[in-house]
Amino acid sequence: MPLAFLTADRAFDQADDVALPFDDRDQWRRPYRPGPWRVGAAALLLLLASYMLLAAMIIALADAPSAGAACALGALAVIVASMRLLRVGTWVSARGVRRVGFFLTxxxxxxxxxxVRTTQQPVRWLGLPRTVQGQAVVLVPGQGKPLTDPLMTSHNGDFLGRPEAFDRAADTLEAWAYEYQPAR
Known part of the structure; x- marks a missing residue:
């Protein structure tokens, strides 16, 4: 089964001379792969969900079907949370740029x-309250005031320990903005 989120880096590896190597630009896509921190956290959540499902089965077989169903619903919530965690990030298409958060898009x-530009500024480390000096890709709307949250940072779950991937993703976002922003 092909995993769509793994094709982003392959497309850029195969087409180094093209800034936007995708054929269907109307489809929303992430211009980078999810990072190891994000994938690792989702994998741990899925492991927890598998134990919760096993516990739900044991509880249901022990003549407590309502408690087993509650445990299965909890496992389903953990599975949904892990899938949402994998969707978090910056997505682009010909229509615009989309910042997908855990709760808000x-x-x-x-x-x-x-x-869309890359700046040096204090950034949150793995989304935690602690800040470190790093790079951030910020979007400046037509009114001139940047959005409060950057599109992506060099220390988030996708790019921590992967500076080359951050540089490539930042360049790609800037290329999408250059191609699709209105002529001035």
């Missing part, structure tokens, strides 16, 4: 984007 059309 925000889409900005290219027509209202003034620029």
């Amino acid at each position: 925000r889409t900005v059309p290219w027509s209202s984007v003034a620029s």
Whole structure:
């Protein structure tokens, strides 16, 4: 079964001379692979869910079907959370840029984007309150005031310990913005 989120880096490896190597640009896609921290956390959550499902089966076989169903629903919630964790990130298409968070998704059309740029600034380490000096890709809307949250940072779950992947993803986001923002 092909995994769509793994094709991003392969497309860039095969087409180094093309900034936007995708044929169908109307489809939302992430211009980078999910990082090892994000994938590892999702894998641990799925492992926890498997133990919860096994416990639900044992509880249901021990003549407590309502408690087993509650445990199975908890496992289902953990599975949904792990899948949502894998979807978190920055997605692009010809329609705009989308910042997918765990609870909230925000889409900005290219027509209202003034620029996308990489800056040096304090960034959150793995999304925790602790900040470190790093790089962030920020989106500046047409009004000129940047959004409060950066599109991606060099110390989030996708790029911690992978500076080359961050540079490639930042360049790709800037290329999408350059191609699709309105002519000035």
